[in-house]
Amino acid sequence: xxxxxxxxxxxxxxxxxxxxxxxxxxxxxxxxxxxxxxxxxxxxxxxxxxxxxxxxxxxxxxxxxxxxxxxxxxxxxxxxxxxxxxxxxxxxxxxxxxxxxxxxxxxxxxxxxxxxxxxxxxxxxxxxxxxxxxxxxxxxxxxxxxxxxxxxxxxxxxxxxxxxxxxxxxxxxxxxxxxxxxxxxxxxxxxxxxxxxxxxxxxxxxxxxxxxxxxxxxxxxxxxxxxxxxxxxxxxxxxxxxxxxxxxxxxxxxxxxxxxxxxxxxxxxxxxxxxxxxxxxxxxxxxxxxxxxxxxxxxxxxxxxxxxxxxxxxxxxxxxxxxxxxxxxxxxxxxxxxxxxxxxxxxxxxxxxxxxxxxxxxxxxxxxxxxxxxxxxxxxxxxxxxxxxxxxxxxxxxxxxxxxxxxxxxxxxxxxxxxxxxxxxxxxxxxxxxxxxxxxxxxxxxxxx
Numbered sequence: 454x455x456x457x458x459x460x461x462x463x464x465x466x467x468x469x470x471x472x473x474x475x476x477x478x479x480x481x482x483x484x485x486x487x488x489x490x491x492x493x494x495x496x497x498x499x500x501x502x503x504x505x506x507x508x509x510x511x512x513x514x515x516x517x518x519x520x521x522x523x524x525x526x527x528x529x530x531x532x533x534x535x536x537x538x539x540x541x542x543x544x545x546x547x548x549x550x551x552x553x554x555x556x557x558x559x560x561x562x563x564x565x566x567x568x569x570x571x572x573x574x575x576x577x578x579x580x581x582x583x584x585x586x587x588x589x590x591x592x593x594x595x596x597x598x599x600x601x602x603x604x605x606x607x608x609x610x611x612x613x614x615x616x617x618x619x620x621x622x623x624x625x626x627x628x629x630x631x632x633x634x635x636x637x638x639x640x641x642x643x644x645x646x647x648x649x650x651x652x653x654x655x656x657x658x659x660x661x662x663x664x665x666x667x668x669x670x671x672x673x674x675x676x677x678x679x680x681x682x683x684x685x686x687x688x689x690x691x692x693x694x695x696x697x698x699x700x701x702x703x704x705x706x707x708x709x710x711x712x713x714x715x716x717x718x719x720x721x722x723x724x725x726x727x728x729x730x731x732x733x734x735x736x737x738x739x740x741x742x743x744x745x746x747x748x749x750x751x752x753x754x755x756x757x758x759x760x761x762x763x764x765x766x767x768x769x770x771x772x773x774x775x776x777x778x779x780x781x782x783x784x785x786x787x788x789x790x791x792x793x794x795x796x797x798x799x800x801x802x803x804x805x806x807x808x809x810x811x812x813x814x815x816x817x818x819x820x821x822x823x824x825x826x827x828x829x830x831x832x833x834x835x836x837x838x839x840x841x842x843x844x845x846x847x848x849x850x851x852x853x854x855x856x857x858x859x860x861x862x863x864x865x866x867x868x869x870x871x872x873x874x875x876x877x878x879x880x881x882x883x884x885x886x887x888x889x890x891x892x893x894x895x896x897x898x899x900x901x902x
Contacts, residue, residue: 535660
């Protein structure tokens with residue numbers, strides 16, 4: 454089937470579709486080849502609610518050839534504040550079919566199929582195999598369904614774009630479905646979230662944050678389909694809508710993290726998952742496809758996307774056992790005051806964090822080393838630790854709330870740095886320290902979770 458026949462089926466002239474996507478094709482990492490890849494691609498969006506609406510809009514607008522929308526729910530009045538492709542007249546209608554009709558109006562050249570189906574652990578793999586998507590976007594809000602989707606994508610080797618919103622907080626990441634890459638169990642604990650579920654109905658949700666995350670999910674899907682940029686593999690974007698901030702936390706497979714911490718084994722390079730994402734994006738569409746035609750990569754050949762900017766290496770997280778051990782190695786400001794000689798305090802907060810007032814009274818003999826977590830990870834990977842850390846007899850790591858400090862301490866220990874501890878009070882405690890700095894406790898620090 455030639456190009457004219459392909460677009461003729463949708464009632465759209467090739468020249469009209471080319472004009473519609475002209476601004477997007479002007480991007481050097483898309484161009485004509487990337488646009489053809491999008492045209493030949495299939496995306497399965499599971500759930501047809503608030504996150505799905507902007508994701509569908511932007512994927513259809515980008516010229517993705519086929520969108521499958523899967524949801525067995527109907528539109529309710531409470532949906533209308535954030536699911537903005539629905540109107541009051543749509544209340545009671547099927548979500549998937551109504552969203553599909555809206556998407557078809559936006560981009561007539563995109564084939565949009567609605568599926569009024571309820572996913573279960575028993576049918577998810579079969580559905581993914583039958584629909585044969587190049588990327589799956591999970592916009593559901595039920596944990597049993599989310600785990601079923603993630604497990605099925607991993608089994609089928611299909612990349613999964615994974616957004617989540619509660620209240621004004623959101624997360625977004627990408628699971629590749631490849632062995633050795635991070636999976637959903639590296640991000641959340643199944644038993645905990647299923648035993649204590651949280652829902653938008655109970656916790657509330659802010660519509661604009663939902664729209665923001667849906668648009669970001671579409672961007673991740675487009676990057677995966679075109680094979681460009683740096684997808685959120687091995688990284689989690691964390692959005693605080695109320696605080697108007699967005700930050701990134703690292704995510705690696707537990708097995709990879711354990712291999713870093715265990716001597717005698719070949720440790721996984723911390724940057725492998727994230728850096729390889731841009732290189733292997735096009736390979737994700739090389740699977741066998743139904744008889745409808747070859748995949749875009751098979752049709753247009755291999756393509757290496759341009760490197761865009763500097764690459765921040767994903768940071769290895771400690772395994773559960775290592776994290777448990779780390780909690781017993783806390784120290785306090787009082788202990789630092791009592792034994793300051795040879796101590797280096799490593800501030801691993803983000804580069805944008807304000808400088809600490811240094812030195813607080815009582816800590817004049819403690820050396821301060823500013824080493825944001827990402828920079829420290831790169832230094833450890835290159836075997837180039839700051840000289841202050843190499844000279845220190847005791848290293849204390851601090852961040853605002855604890856997680857970054859615990860990750861940094863685990864990396865330093867895995868690199869062979871002795872005497873690493875985490876500052877229990879964090880940098881907030883240092884800001885208030887001074888003449889009132891606490892005396893050294895006689896019984897040592899009390900571990901906290």
